[in-house]
Amino acid sequence: MNAMNRSSAPAPALDISGLKKSFGKAEIIRGIDLSIEKGERHAVIGPNGAGKSTLFNLITARFPPTSGTVSLHGQDLAGLAPFQINRMGLSRSFQITNIFPAMTVFENVRCSLLWSKGYKYSFWHMVARSRDLTEAADAILEQINLTNRRDLPAGVLSYAEQRALEIGITIAGGADVIMLDEPTAGMSHSETDYIVDLIRKVTVNKTLVMVEHDMGVVFGLADRISVLVYGEIIATGKPEEVRGNPKVQEAYLGAALEAEH
Amino acid sequence: MTEQATTPTNLRAGRISTLSAAPWVIATLFLLAMPFIFQSNSAITIMNQMAITIIFALSYNMLLGQGGMLSFGHAVYMGVGGFFCVHIMNMVEDMSLPLPLPLLPIFGGLFGLGLATIVGSFSTRKAGTVFAMISLGVGELIAACSIIIVAFFGGEEGVSGDRTYGLPFFGVEFLQQIEVYYLIVFWLIVSALLMYLFSRTPVGRMANAVRDNPERAEFLGYSARWVRFYSFCASGFFAGIAGGLFAINYEILTEENLNLTQSGAILLITFLGGIGFFFGPIIGAIVFTLLQTVLSLQTELWQLYVGALFVATVMYFPGGLAGVLMMHVPAFRLGRAGHLVVPYIITLIPAIIGIFGLCALIEMIFHLRHAPLGESEMTLFWTTFDSHAVVPWLMALVITVVAFAIMRRNMPTLRAAWHRANSLEEESA
Numbered sequence: 001m002n003a004m005n006r007s008s009a010p011a012p013a014l015d016i017s018g019l020k021k022s023f024g025k026a027e028i029i030r031g032i033d034l035s036i037e038k039g040e041r042h043a044v045i046g047p048n049g050a051g052k053s054t055l056f057n058l059i060t061a062r063f064p065p066t067s068g069t070v071s072l073h074g075q076d077l078a079g080l081a082p083f084q085i086n087r088m089g090l091s092r093s094f095q096i097t098n099i100f101p102a103m104t105v106f107e108n109v110r111c112s113l114l115w116s117k118g119y120k121y122s123f124w125h126m127v128a129r130s131r132d133l134t135e136a137a138d139a140i141l142e143q144i145n146l147t148n149r150r151d152l153p154a155g156v157l158s159y160a161e162q163r164a165l166e167i168g169i170t171i172a173g174g175a176d177v178i179m180l181d182e183p184t185a186g187m188s189h190s191e192t193d194y195i196v197d198l199i200r201k202v203t204v205n206k207t208l209v210m211v212e213h214d215m216g217v218v219f220g221l222a223d224r225i226s227v228l229v230y231g232e233i234i235a236t237g238k239p240e241e242v243r244g245n246p247k248v249q250e251a252y253l254g255a256a257l258e259a260e261h
Numbered sequence: 262m263t264e265q266a267t268t269p270t271n272l273r274a275g276r277i278s279t280l281s282a283a284p285w286v287i288a289t290l291f292l293l294a295m296p297f298i299f300q301s302n303s304a305i306t307i308m309n310q311m312a313i314t315i316i317f318a319l320s321y322n323m324l325l326g327q328g329g330m331l332s333f334g335h336a337v338y339m340g341v342g343g344f345f346c347v348h349i350m351n352m353v354e355d356m357s358l359p360l361p362l363p364l365l366p367i368f369g370g371l372f373g374l375g376l377a378t379i380v381g382s383f384s385t386r387k388a389g390t391v392f393a394m395i396s397l398g399v400g401e402l403i404a405a406c407s408i409i410i411v412a413f414f415g416g417e418e419g420v421s422g423d424r425t426y427g428l429p430f431f432g433v434e435f436l437q438q439i440e441v442y443y444l445i446v447f448w449l450i451v452s453a454l455l456m457y458l459f460s461r462t463p464v465g466r467m468a469n470a471v472r473d474n475p476e477r478a479e480f481l482g483y484s485a486r487w488v489r490f491y492s493f494c495a496s497g498f499f500a501g502i503a504g505g506l507f508a509i510n511y512e513i514l515t516e517e518n519l520n521l522t523q524s525g526a527i528l529l530i531t532f533l534g535g536i537g538f539f540f541g542p543i544i545g546a547i548v549f550t551l552l553q554t555v556l557s558l559q560t561e562l563w564q565l566y567v568g569a570l571f572v573a574t575v576m577y578f579p580g581g582l583a584g585v586l587m588m589h590v591p592a593f594r595l596g597r598a599g600h601l602v603v604p605y606i607i608t609l610i611p612a613i614i615g616i617f618g619l620c621a622l623i624e625m626i627f628h629l630r631h632a633p634l635g636e637s638e639m640t641l642f643w644t645t646f647d648s649h650a651v652v653p654w655l656m657a658l659v660i661t662v663v664a665f666a667i668m669r670r671n672m673p674t675l676r677a678a679w680h681r682a683n684s685l686e687e688e689s690a
Contacts, residue, residue, distance in 0.1 A: 060480070081484065082476070082480050083480070083481075083482050086479070086481060087482050091480065091481075092480055094477075098474060098476065099477065100469075100470050100474055100477065101473065102469075102473055103469065107466070111466060111481060112481045114463045114466070114467065114481075114482075114483075115482030115483060116482065121464045121467075121488070122462060122463045123459055123462045123463075123464045123465065123491065123495070126458065126462060127462065127463055127466055128461060169477075173482060
């Protein structure tokens with residue numbers, strides 16, 4: 001699969017090859033090759049402890065890999081700082097809600113717009129007077145249905161609202177590769193449906209990489225699914241193919257049962 | 262602004278700026294009127310010191326409050342700015358250069374900025390303990406240099422200059438304190454306004470973001486280190502301006518202006534005033550300067566009381582004095598602040614009496630132990646008595662205990678009133 005993608009002309013949005021990560025003696029990620037096309041919605045699923053979050057953190061350079069490479073639009077990400085990767089067009093959310101709780105909802109979104117709108121380290125603009133910022137931030141709030149919470153401190157929002165805000169912050173900068181780490185973790189069914197709809201809406205024409213515990217959540221959303229078990233991808237393919245794969249059924253169910261014990 | 266004021270967004274922005282301009286106008290008028298209310302020379306001296314401390318404290322809060330950087334060596338930027346200004350003063354006098362005195366603080370600012378650029382280039386890599394330790398180290402280093410490099414810092418005597426060096430500036434020679442007052446007030450308003458505006462710029466907003474959540478800020482495209490660096494440099498600049506004004510006001514700088522005691526004092530002032538609000542350090546600087554100048558005339562133990570006040574603030578009111586004030590805003594908005602008046606009176610008056618009683622006991626112990634032999638008479642709260650007799654001790658003790666007991670008894674009333682005044686807000690929100 002990898003070789004096929006390399007031969008075609010445009011570089012894949014995200015290309016992972018031979019990726020390994022050990023913490024001390026424990027090898028958490030044991031050699032992953034994965035290529036994600038532009039505009040694809042890709043979900044990485046797996047039972048608890050499969051290494052999903054570690055993989056996610058390796059891709060976004062939160063941790064350095066033990067070996068292997070990750071490249072974004074054909075550019076190697078090794079040694080880059082998070083802010084550099086973000087400027088190359090990759091934006092991520094966090095499994096544990098990671099917003100600016102003391103700021104208002106509006107300010108949270110506005111902060112995430114500043115760099116991409118070209119304000120950078122400016123100390124000669126007044127943010128409140130920059131119409132483009134205000135309008136863009138209000139548009140994002142509209143998209144994530146938080147307009148009525150605009151001027152509240154983000155910390156007082158409900159859990160589901162905070163998750164929606166987290167997604168809003170992640171997409172606001174206009175990155176073309178969006179990575180979401182278990183966006184529906186800890187949510188009720190109706191909240192999950194709501195967030196999945198939201199994700200579908202805000203990632204139109206973007207590349208989405210999403211880590212998820214529950215296969216059901218991503219089934220209608222993802223174009224392709226990869227199944228991660230014990231640090232290895234055991235299957236990648238269209239949702240139906242993956243679900244029908246006996247290896248996946250066995251491993252996923254087995255590991256899930258094991259994790260419960 | 263007027264031709265844009267058609268869209269709702271701009272209407273909102275316009276309204277906010279008129280509203281936020283009001284405190285500045287009031288503050289300016291107030292500062293201009295102050296010398297007419299307090300005319301004595303000593304009052305003007307206190308006000309000069311206050312204004313300089315306000316600039317210094319505001320610049321410190323750019324680090325601590327806005328940027329989340331706890332510095333233990335901020336006095337060096339003010340001190341170095343001040344030393345350079347004294348040298349410039351002397352140089353200008355020797356060579357009769359045409360540099361008007363009112364512009365001198367800019368040079369203080371530039372030297373503060375220069376030093377902050379150098380130190381910030383390595384100290385802002387991390388916030389938290391690493392930053393705090395580096396600031397402490399640099400503070401100690403420069404304080405040590407000030408004793409070693411006598412040519413620049415003047416050793417123990419420091420360096421002194423003469424602010425009346427040049428030609429009069431539009432007829433003003435800066436011979437009198439009152440002229441210096443208006444010079445300082447000008448720089449106070451300019452600096453405070455610029456520091457306030459800085460907090461509204463992209464880099465100022467991101468300073469808050471980096472303070473609260475550096476990792477998230479990095480994943481939004483901002484280098485936490487650069488954001489800190491810019492705040493640090495700006496802070497050094499305004500500290501340097503305060504240093505320049507100090508040089509003009511006192512015409513002398515010594516090692517005391519940049520040592521760790523001074524750095525500790527500005528941390529205390531800023532925290533006492535409250536780091537969560539822009540005006541917090543202003544309150545802190547005013548209160549501290551008053552304690553330092555007025556209270557120190559009353560008692561030798563003033564630093565003990567300031568220390569106790571600081572500890573109490575950290576423990577019970579981490580938002581500082583500004584935080585205590587702002588705590589009452591919800592009750593005011595609900596129009597229920599009136600319900601707090603009586604509970605406050607019945608709790609705070611005994612509390613104040615109790616604190617005075619406690620202070621009396623402390624002062625009596627101090628007098629008993631440290632007064633010259635044979636001198637047993639002391640004066641406290643306009644009363645003269647014998648500190649070796651039993652009756653005054655008993656009285657002070659009884660007053661203290663009874664006052665605190667009444668305070669304790671009335672505390673639940675205040676708590677209940679507080680709850681009533683604020684709980685409505687929850688229902689309506």
